[in-house]
Amino acid sequence: MSPATHPVAARDDRIASMFAAARDRGEAALVTYLMAGDPDLATAKAAAVACADGGTDLLEIGMPFSDPIADGPTLQRAAERALASGTTVASALEVAAHVRARSQVRLALMGYLNPVLSYGLERFFADAARSGVDAVILPDVPPEEAGELRRFADAAGVKTVFLLAPTSTEARRRAAAEVASGFLYFVSVTGVTGARRALPEDLAMRVAEVRAASPVPVVVGFGVSTPAQAHEVARLADGVVVGSALVARLAEPGSRAARAERVRRFVRSLKRAMLR
Amino acid sequence: MTTLPDDRGRFGDYGGRFVPETLIPALDELEAAWRAARGDEVFQRELDDLLRRFAGRPTPLGDARRLSADAGGCRVVLKREDLCHTGAHKINNTLGQVLLARRMGKKRIIAETGAGQHGVATATAAALFGLPCEVYMGALDVERQALNVFRMQLLGARVVPVESGSRTLKDAMNEAIRAWVTNVRDTHYIIGSVAGPHPYPAMVRDFQAVIGDEARAQVQELCGRLPDAVVACVGGGSNAMGIFSAFVSDPGVKLVGVEAAGRGLASGEHGASLTKGRPGVLHGSRSYVLQTPEGQIAEAHSISAGLDYPGVGPELAYLKDEGRLTVTSATDAEALEALQYLARTEGIIPALESAHAVAAALPLARELGPGGLLMVNVSGRGDKDVEQVRRALAALAAPPGRKAKPKAARPARRSAR
Numbered sequence: 001m002s003p004a005t006h007p008v009a010a011r012d013d014r015i016a017s018m019f020a021a022a023r024d025r026g027e028a029a030l031v032t033y034l035m036a037g038d039p040d041l042a043t044a045k046a047a048a049v050a051c052a053d054g055g056t057d058l059l060e061i062g063m064p065f066s067d068p069i070a071d072g073p074t075l076q077r078a079a080e081r082a083l084a085s086g087t088t089v090a091s092a093l094e095v096a097a098h099v100r101a102r103s104q105v106r107l108a109l110m111g112y113l114n115p116v117l118s119y120g121l122e123r124f125f126a127d128a129a130r131s132g133v134d135a136v137i138l139p140d141v142p143p144e145e146a147g148e149l150r151r152f153a154d155a156a157g158v159k160t161v162f163l164l165a166p167t168s169t170e171a172r173r174r175a176a177a178e179v180a181s182g183f184l185y186f187v188s189v190t191g192v193t194g195a196r197r198a199l200p201e202d203l204a205m206r207v208a209e210v211r212a213a214s215p216v217p218v219v220v221g222f223g224v225s226t227p228a229q230a231h232e233v234a235r236l237a238d239g240v241v242v243g244s245a246l247v248a249r250l251a252e253p254g255s256r257a258a259r260a261e262r263v264r265r266f267v268r269s270l271k272r273a274m275l276r
Numbered sequence: 277m278t279t280l281p282d283d284r285g286r287f288g289d290y291g292g293r294f295v296p297e298t299l300i301p302a303l304d305e306l307e308a309a310w311r312a313a314r315g316d317e318v319f320q321r322e323l324d325d326l327l328r329r330f331a332g333r334p335t336p337l338g339d340a341r342r343l344s345a346d347a348g349g350c351r352v353v354l355k356r357e358d359l360c361h362t363g364a365h366k367i368n369n370t371l372g373q374v375l376l377a378r379r380m381g382k383k384r385i386i387a388e389t390g391a392g393q394h395g396v397a398t399a400t401a402a403a404l405f406g407l408p409c410e411v412y413m414g415a416l417d418v419e420r421q422a423l424n425v426f427r428m429q430l431l432g433a434r435v436v437p438v439e440s441g442s443r444t445l446k447d448a449m450n451e452a453i454r455a456w457v458t459n460v461r462d463t464h465y466i467i468g469s470v471a472g473p474h475p476y477p478a479m480v481r482d483f484q485a486v487i488g489d490e491a492r493a494q495v496q497e498l499c500g501r502l503p504d505a506v507v508a509c510v511g512g513g514s515n516a517m518g519i520f521s522a523f524v525s526d527p528g529v530k531l532v533g534v535e536a537a538g539r540g541l542a543s544g545e546h547g548a549s550l551t552k553g554r555p556g557v558l559h560g561s562r563s564y565v566l567q568t569p570e571g572q573i574a575e576a577h578s579i580s581a582g583l584d585y586p587g588v589g590p591e592l593a594y595l596k597d598e599g600r601l602t603v604t605s606a607t608d609a610e611a612l613e614a615l616q617y618l619a620r621t622e623g624i625i626p627a628l629e630s631a632h633a634v635a636a637a638l639p640l641a642r643e644l645g646p647g648g649l650l651m652v653n654v655s656g657r658g659d660k661d662v663e664q665v666r667r668a669l670a671a672l673a674a675p676p677g678r679k680a681k682p683k684a685a686r687p688a689r690r691s692a693r
Contacts, residue, residue, distance in 0.1 A: 065571075065572065066441065066572040066573045067441065067446065067447075067450050067558065067559075067573050068450075069295070069296065069450050069453045069454060069457075069559070069560075070296040070454075070457065071454075072454070076440055080440075083572060088570045089570065089571075112557075113294055113557045114556045114557045114558065114565070114567065114571040114572075114573070115570055115571035115572065116571070117556060117557065117571060118556070118567065118569065118570055118571025119570075119571065139296050139297075140294045140295060140296060140557070140560075141294060142293060142294075142295070142297055142300050144284065144293070145292055145293060145294055162297070163296065163297040164297055165296070165297045165298035166298070167297075167298050167299075167300075167301045167302065167460060167461070168297060168300075168301060169301055172297075172300065172301065176297075187296075187297065187298060190298055190457070190458060190459075190460060190461065191298075191457055191458040192454045192457055192458065
């Protein structure tokens with residue numbers, strides 16, 4: 001698919017319009033991540049709605065996997081909790097539908113390929129669209145393995161987001177740009193998900209390289225954990241992803257309502273940091 | 277010789293590269309280095325030299341006379357990978373990959389290990405070239421394979437116990453992949469089996485093909501013909517692909533892979549991915565995988581830590597689907613029995629992994645009967661397993677009702693997943 005078929009400002013493109021609106025406000029888009037079913041489905045639903053209330057522009061709903069090779073300890077433990085509470089791909093779709101019934105926040109499902117294959121690719125994208133999901137992110141599927149997946153995603157009108165990394169070459173940036181739909185996800189660090197004390201020194205240059213090659217907006221994730229870091233990244237990218245830090249806050253003890261409130265407050269503090 | 281994989285690293289529907297983007301450039305770099313090395317005489321000469329003068333190749337192929345007599349006259353020959361330096365075929369691959377790592381200018385080696393044989397072989401090759409080495413090992417396997425942990429440490433490697441998941445080989449591999457993602461620029465990850473993302477399945481097969489190439493020439497010299505069947509145990513499948521690769525194009529040679537049936541195929545506690553799994557994606561490639569209906573990876577079980585893996589190399593999946601590979605299995609009890617049997621009849625204590633192949637070889641030899649010729653790959657030696665075997669036999673001998681201490685049979689798994 002050529003980049004030209006994904007005009008950023010297409011009127012019916014909910015993801016594009018979200019980025020456009022953020023840009024008009026002088027902000028980067030805030031992307032937050034929560035794991036479906038962590039620690040249980042009801043709490044995850046409450047937290048997801050709290051993310052939307054707190055001002056998240058796009059919410060990533062994690063689908064737990066037993067062997068999450070791209071994740072650090074925080075998200076590994078979240079996946080273990082979610083699996084222990086019986087979470088499946090269907091539960092993640094249920095969280096999406098729950099949020100969609102209450103908010104126009106953009107929704108992405110994020111997870112690993114194998115549970116999605118088990119669910120069935122065609123059925124997965126159809127059900128995702130029906131649940132109000134705008135995009136799907138599978139970090140273990142690089143563009144060259146995504147052919148069949150993209151066909152079903154396109155048919156369902158769901159975006160497929162691909163990742164670029166600091167190790168990606170110029171040729172790979174071009175390859176990703178060719179298949180990009182919705183946005184590109186730039187992994188800020190050479191590593192797995194999780195909080196970092198500092199962002200890489202060359203981040204500005206690398207994000208600029210990716211943005212120059214990308215026909216769609218570029219969000220930056222992995223390692224962004226504080227409003228100060230989020231602000232730093234917001235000045236470089238079209239969007240900023242915060243995942244592990246939010247998951248860690250949700251995991252702290254407390255009632256369902258207290259946890260949701262903690263999530264809402266943290267998201268609000270991140271949202272304020274999006275102003276460039 | 278097999279011409280697969282294709283340029284995308286596919287064996288039919290299997291294989292490929294399902295890994296985080298961060299690793300793709302490193303896989304491209306590795307693939308280029310491997311392809312160049314294959315055609316580079318200097319590289320091949322250095323590797324051959326190491327295999328001969330350091331690893332102890334060629335390993336012998338010899339008759340198992342008493343086994344043959346027991347089986348009713350089928351001639352059974354054993355390929356003795358247990359006589360390799362460090363005690364298993366694993367050294368063939370780690371020497372090759374360390375040479376490649378050096379070629380690519382990598383400063384550090386990481387690896388995962390189950391039984392510890394691959395870890396020891398990696399630590400050995402890294403020591404030989406003065407490269408720092410870290411080996412990821414499931415915490416449960418650290419307990420089960422204490423001797424190998426100590427050997428790795430003696431060789432200067434750091435052993436990192438992995439506490440996540442089932443605390444076995446698959447979790448060690450997850451952690452090694454994470455460590456590689458984090459340090460990919462200066463670190464080479466030596467995968468120990470014909471698993472993982474392209475080019476590992478093909479590259480490891482190529483480094484292990486020396487087993488089959490030797491065995492093919494040796495069996496023709498010793499017996500004047502090719503065998504009717506070749507038997508090898510299959511966890512990830514590196515010793516199996518190594519010996520099978522030389523016979524894939526000989527339709528008259530039956531290829532038999534023996535998986536771990538653990539406590540029985542019906543028990544759900546086994547490592548029989550080809551027999552009881554279904555196609556899925558694990559550790560970077562598409563192949564048969566033990567998994568739940570929801571696509572979560574199931575825990576494998578085997579008395580042999582090296583076969584305790586819920587996946588299998590993609591080329592074996594392909595050969596199975598093509599009808600080229602016959603897949604069978606042996607239980608923990610059958611492997612234990614076969615280990616004792618080979619020890620007493622042939623004076624060889626095989627690794628528990630290899631004992632699975634021996635267990636399946638007996639009925640197969642009886643089937644072939646007099647005039648038949650069967651080759652069995654004894655992939656490793658049993659020194660590493662003797663303590664575990666002693667405990668398992670003691671537990672079996674304990675009078676009913678007075679169970680041996682649970683820890684003696686098998687340490688309890690952490691229940692939380």
